[in-house]
Amino acid sequence: MVVHSLQPQVITSVPIIDLSCKRSHVSDLIVKACEEYGFFKIINHGVSKDIVSRMEQEGLDFFAKQVLEKQKIGPPDPLGYGVKDIGFNGDVGELEYLLLHTSPEYVSEMSTFISNDPKKFSSILNDYTKAMRELACEILDLMAEGLRVHDRSFFSSLIKAVDSDTLVRFNHYPSCKDMYHPRHSNRIGFGAHSDPQILTLLRSNDVEGLQICMDDGVWVPIQPDPNAFCVNVGDTLQALTNGRFGSVRHRVIANSLKPRMSMLYFAGPSLNTSISPPPELVTSLSPCLYRPFTWAEYKKTTYSLSLAESRLDLFRSHKQNNVFA
Numbered sequence: 001m002v003v004h005s006l007q008p009q010v011i012t013s014v015p016i017i018d019l020s021c022k023r024s025h026v027s028d029l030i031v032k033a034c035e036e037y038g039f040f041k042i043i044n045h046g047v048s049k050d051i052v053s054r055m056e057q058e059g060l061d062f063f064a065k066q067v068l069e070k071q072k073i074g075p076p077d078p079l080g081y082g083v084k085d086i087g088f089n090g091d092v093g094e095l096e097y098l099l100l101h102t103s104p105e106y107v108s109e110m111s112t113f114i115s116n117d118p119k120k121f122s123s124i125l126n127d128y129t130k131a132m133r134e135l136a137c138e139i140l141d142l143m144a145e146g147l148r149v150h151d152r153s154f155f156s157s158l159i160k161a162v163d164s165d166t167l168v169r170f171n172h173y174p175s176c177k178d179m180y181h182p183r184h185s186n187r188i189g190f191g192a193h194s195d196p197q198i199l200t201l202l203r204s205n206d207v208e209g210l211q212i213c214m215d216d217g218v219w220v221p222i223q224p225d226p227n228a229f230c231v232n233v234g235d236t237l238q239a240l241t242n243g244r245f246g247s248v249r250h251r252v253i254a255n256s257l258k259p260r261m262s263m264l265y266f267a268g269p270s271l272n273t274s275i276s277p278p279p280e281l282v283t284s285l286s287p288c289l290y291r292p293f294t295w296a297e298y299k300k301t302t303y304s305l306s307l308a309e310s311r312l313d314l315f316r317s318h319k320q321n322n323v324f325a
């Protein structure tokens with residue numbers, strides 16, 4: 001006899017996908033995870049530990065500097081060094097961060113303000129960016145395979161462009177020594193939001209704090225794993241999959257006794273890229289959910305709104321019977 005429990009299901013873990021398993025199996029698991037959570041962790045991803053630890057050390061060295069030194073980079077406009085203020089619309093969090101573009105020209109220009117050894121810094125950042133781009137492309141190809149999209153590089157080609165608008169971010173959440181003080185319960189490190197880009201690859205040290213939001217509004221804590229990457233579906237991938245994948249709302253609660261440091265790679269297309277789904281994902285039963293838009297248009301809207309706002313809703317197609325793709 002099957003006993004149906006009336007208790008709400010408590011999700012204690014999110015999908016952890018081993019990239020070294022059989023390709024067809026992995027692509028199906030990725031599609032399932034993106035449909036159910038818009039989020040998964042990957043292990044055995046093939047990124048060298050050395051690249052990750054050298055990048056982490058650069059972040060640690062930077063945050064260990066005196067404030068005046070860090071401020072030499074300039075306030076986030078949106079790129080730069082920020083403390084507590086996030087974006088331009090009054091959001092705040094218990095963190096400091098460094099937000100950078102990944103174009104080699106930008107990196108070489110900024111590295112003199114970031115590191116005492118700018119050549120070393122640019123070389124490490126460029127190596128990390130290359131490793132993340134390869135990993136993100138591999139994941140996007142697996143998604144296309146799992147979705148049975150004929151052109152397997154439909155999604156990955158968007159982030160391969162030389163002028164792709166891809167960012168790297170280091171976030172540092174200082175420890176909270178006084179965590180049992182009522183003022184410090186549920187300190188918001190980074191408020192709830194979805195990432196606007198196509199895909200985010202997040203790596204953190206072994207300090208907890210990241211949470212994802214389920215459809216029923218329940219926040220699920222993500223166990224930190226320095227050897228894994230967390231993969232977030234971004235708003236643009238939600239539009240590119242015609243809503244099959246949902247961008248995940250997430251946040252960071254910075255209650256920990258230990259400082260958390262995360263490194264994020266936000267894979268975005270070039271500014272003039274038009275965002276619309278491949279023909280296989282648009283049918284008469286599932287017409288285009290969003291009107292076509294460029295990444296530049298979407299990015300501008302993103303920066304005009306605060307963190308928590310659902311910006312993709314503003315791009316919903318009103319004439320859903322029209323097939324735009």
Ligand SMILES: C=C1C[C@]23C[C@@]1(O)CC[C@H]2[C@@]12CC[C@H](O)[C@@](C)(C(=O)O1)[C@H]2[C@@H]3C(=O)O
Binds near residue numbers: 303
């Ligand atoms: C409040 C904001 C910060 C943000 C731009 C925005 O207006 C809304 C989205 C935010 C976000 C979240 C993901 C990334 O961390 C980020 C760099 C991005 O592309 O969108 C940030 C923006 C930011 O911190 O500049």
Ligand SMILES: O=C(O)CCC(=O)C(=O)O
Binds near residue numbers: 190195202264
């Ligand atoms: O720092 C983290 O762990 C997540 C931060 C985040 O979601 C972001 O920077 O967009």
Ligand SMILES: [Fe+2]
Binds near residue numbers: 193194195250
């Ligand atoms: Fe995010």
